[in-house]
Amino acid sequence: MHKLYVAANVPEAYIVLNMLARAGIEARVLNEHAAGGMGELPFTHTYPEVWIDEDADRKLAARILADYQQRPPATGSVRCRQCNAENPGDFEICWQCGGAVSG
Ligand SMILES: [Zn+2]
Numbered sequence: 001m002h003k004l005y006v007a008a009n010v011p012e013a014y015i016v017l018n019m020l021a022r023a024g025i026e027a028r029v030l031n032e033h034a035a036g037g038m039g040e041l042p043f044t045h046t047y048p049e050v051w052i053d054e055d056a057d058r059k060l061a062a063r064i065l066a067d068y069q070q071r072p073p074a075t076g077s078v079r080c081r082q083c084n085a086e087n088p089g090d091f092e093i094c095w096q097c098g099g100a101v102s103g
Contacts, residue, residue, distance in 0.1 A: 004061050005050040011088060013048035014095030019064050026053040027061070 004020075004027070007013035013029045020027040030049045052061050076089040082099035091101050 002052050002055050002058055002061075003049055004052050004058075005065055007048045007050060010048050011095050013050050015088060015091070016050045016065060016068055018091065018093055019068055020050070020052065020057075020061055023060060023064055025057045025061055025064075027051060028053070 005013075005016055007016065007029075010029070010032045013032065017027050017029055028051055030051055031046050032048045052058065077086050078089055078091065078101050079086055080094040080097060080099055080101050083094065083097040085094055085096040087094055087101045093099070094101050
């Protein structure tokens with residue numbers, strides 16, 4: 001287990017998680033429930049963290065993270081067909097329920 005990234009909020013953590021998953025890297029989001037829901041102010045100073053399972057993936061994961069941090073933020077948002085959660089416009093998988101996002 002290796003801590004790759006501390007995200008500002010849960011959807012951001014899942015953007016990174018999605019990108020890692022597409023590259024075949026096993027990863028997980030920790031602390032996602034500590035930071036409060038989307039649009040709420042966090043009531044603790046705990047932010048969601050993205051951890052990768054295999055230390056061997058660190059190099060590739062760091063490169064993916066760098067790509068993510070360089071690209072402009074996604075414009076607009078889409079709502080999940082299953083749970084109606086708001087997702088960033090370039091999401092394919094809902095950060096909340098894992099269902100397909102309409103777009
Ligand atoms: Zn959903």
